[in-house]
Amino acid sequence: MFKVPLIFKNKQFLRLWLNQVFLQVGFNVCNYTVLLILADRTHSPFVQAQFFAALTLPAFVFGLIAGPIIDMVNRKRLMLISDILLALLFLIYAFAGNNLIAFAIIAFLTSSTARFFIPAQAATIPLIVGKETLQFANALFLFTLMGSVILGYSIASPIIEIFGGLGSKGELVPFLLSSVFVGIGFILLLGFKDIKGVRPELTEGTIFKKTFLLLWQTVREVKVNKKVSLPILFLIFVELNIGILSVVFLEYVRRFLDLPLTSVSVVLILPLVFGLIFGLTMLKRIQKRYGYRLSIYSALLGIGILFLLFGALPILGKGSLGITIIRIFTSVAAFVTGVLVLVIAVQSRTLLQTSSSLAMQGRIFSFLDIMIAIVTPTPVLFIGFFADKISLPGTFIFMGIGIIAMAFIGSRMFFGRVIK
Numbered sequence: 001m002f003k004v005p006l007i008f009k010n011k012q013f014l015r016l017w018l019n020q021v022f023l024q025v026g027f028n029v030c031n032y033t034v035l036l037i038l039a040d041r042t043h044s045p046f047v048q049a050q051f052f053a054a055l056t057l058p059a060f061v062f063g064l065i066a067g068p069i070i071d072m073v074n075r076k077r078l079m080l081i082s083d084i085l086l087a088l089l090f091l092i093y094a095f096a097g098n099n100l101i102a103f104a105i106i107a108f109l110t111s112s113t114a115r116f117f118i119p120a121q122a123a124t125i126p127l128i129v130g131k132e133t134l135q136f137a138n139a140l141f142l143f144t145l146m147g148s149v150i151l152g153y154s155i156a157s158p159i160i161e162i163f164g165g166l167g168s169k170g171e172l173v174p175f176l177l178s179s180v181f182v183g184i185g186f187i188l189l190l191g192f193k194d195i196k197g198v199r200p201e202l203t204e205g206t207i208f209k210k211t212f213l214l215l216w217q218t219v220r221e222v223k224v225n226k227k228v229s230l231p232i233l234f235l236i237f238v239e240l241n242i243g244i245l246s247v248v249f250l251e252y253v254r255r256f257l258d259l260p261l262t263s264v265s266v267v268l269i270l271p272l273v274f275g276l277i278f279g280l281t282m283l284k285r286i287q288k289r290y291g292y293r294l295s296i297y298s299a300l301l302g303i304g305i306l307f308l309l310f311g312a313l314p315i316l317g318k319g320s321l322g323i324t325i326i327r328i329f330t331s332v333a334a335f336v337t338g339v340l341v342l343v344i345a346v347q348s349r350t351l352l353q354t355s356s357s358l359a360m361q362g363r364i365f366s367f368l369d370i371m372i373a374i375v376t377p378t379p380v381l382f383i384g385f386f387a388d389k390i391s392l393p394g395t396f397i398f399m400g401i402g403i404i405a406m407a408f409i410g411s412r413m414f415f416g417r418v419i420k
Helices: 009-042 043-071 075-093 100-128 130-164 173-190 206-226 226-257 261-316 319-354 358-375 378-387 392-419
Strands: none
Touching: 009 043, 009 075, 009 100, 009 130, 009 173, 009 226, 043 075, 043 100, 043 206, 043 226, 043 358, 075 100, 075 173, 075 226, 075 358, 100 130, 100 319, 100 358, 130 173, 130 226, 130 261, 206 226, 206 358, 226 261, 226 319, 226 358, 226 378, 226 392, 261 319, 261 392, 319 358, 358 378, 378 392
16 A cells, blocks of 8 residues: 655645745746757857856855855745745746847846755755655655756747747747746745754854854865765766756757757656656665665766767767667666666765754855856856867767766775765
8 A cells, every 4th residue: 555755744844845846847947948949049059058157157156145144044034035036037038038148147147046045945954854754855855856857848848839839929938937836836835834943153243254154164064074075076966967968968859869859858858757756766775775885886887878878879870770779778868867866966965964064054055056156167168169069979978988987086085985
């Protein structure tokens, strides 16, 4: 008989989680709609990479102050204000036309708002769920985080097609719908009870002095505690690869799968969803059997091998048979990638929460945002430029070799000493 997971009986968690569902789906519907518009107008991965850079830059700009603010203020109010701002910004997208600069400015503002919201959610989870359900709660949140990309990408294309397709007013509908989604999430969060978190001990002084001291405490913790710094590296890796794939895979589908951009939902996104779901159901068994170290290492190695094959198949396979093989491989690889990414991200996030102080978790997750902003834009722009001007298959081969090398080096130098 099917037994309802214990976490679903926690009404506080359900409100926080469902709010995340609606917000993240709306966020990704907007982002993918913009990417489709840019891909349709420019056929340039480099232009799409510039839009991605506009999304990541705010983490560096606002991450320095977001963490201390999250740890000091009422988190429910902070998240409600974020909902209102995001609903308005998603609506403004509809008035941007085809202007890349306008898209970039709005993307910067939406991402700036999210810099306060996302770490606040992550830091609140350990306060409303028990240790026995923490990993499953993290799995659900990360499934939503990744699944919302997939669902947002899946529904954006059909919505545009239903209302006239690219180049018509159908491009505006996803933006309007996203604003409504965030409004629903706002209503759900209104019933969320205020949670008293563990506030950091603050010395006397100005707000600037307090912010600086809290930041310094966070940097010192990350530097000293390898059980905090290593999961941060893994989560940066996941975000980096999501960003890279978002700017190169549309062109990969168009060029090597010989399919329209709107077919991405069937050949790539749906298999990835099933992979995430399968990974979610198997996560507890995987962790129990292999532990953190071996499961994360194996997942890294698997992603590197898949990237190598993505690059090699277009070179080796030609003609109609080659296209068919690449289509089948893409769907299978998407499923496997969903499993592997979930393993890396959930295990790393749980390690990060259990290895850091509750009074510091808003700052820890905000620090993670900052590091993602520092690390990811340059590689994404470089990969986008390389794929655009030199070789798309070569890009995947280069990435695959790099990931495999990183997995081997990391396993020998760090994993065994820090993570069991």
